Amino acid sequence: MQIRVFIKGTSISVYLRRLPDFWKSYREMKNQAKNSKANFPFGKLYPCLEDAENESGVASGHYFHQDLLVAGLVFKNNPVKHVDIGSRIDGFVAHVASFREIEVFDIRELSNTIQNIHFRRFNLIDENFILQDYCDSLSCLHALEHFGLGRYGDEINYDGHLIGWDNIYKTLKKGGKLYFSVPIGPQRIEFNAHRVFSINYLLGLIGDRYKIDSFSYVDDNGDLFSNVSLEKSRINKNFSCNYGCGIFELSKK
16 A cells, blocks of 8 residues: 655654544545445545644745735736736736736746736846836846846856846836835845845845835744835844845836
């Protein structure tokens, strides 16, 4: 008898504690099958032992909060053309595609054809990037921190995030909306996963290129704090985050 057991990210103690109940339930199910008219033969065992102790879903974390928050802003602002750079297809992009068309730029290929999603393969750390004043709305969520680290097949470039940032500015029309998020905390590179940005550094990048319409963040516990003020004392402490997520809504000046 083959058994598939999934332990990654789960405490072994949970499996050991719940395994007796699994076998008890399995025997009961087998006995019930003898007197049932339904025709469901038993295949490989596939124990899911932790789900009964979990909540109904995960409503926390960087991606959960940023995807819902920014998708709502795009819906509210209803731009003519929205472009996304490097965000998750199965997260934010899917949210937006449920109610409007969205164009997606990524260095990796997308082989699937998906309604409302129009894909173009671009290298955003190409200094000869060709698009200028292309769209009035642009998102780049949890992506800029990867540029130039080679994780996604891009070339190694220590300043890759700066080149990408310039190309984002170039792509967006004057007065257009930019939604972007990156990890926040004490500034560092955790190679080759990502960069973590200090708030002070991010504000320097924004400079006088953009007006800050709103700032939200997800703290180290995965909780969202929406539309908070950028007070100097909190900026200097990165809103008490070691690995949080800063979410900016900006307008290009």
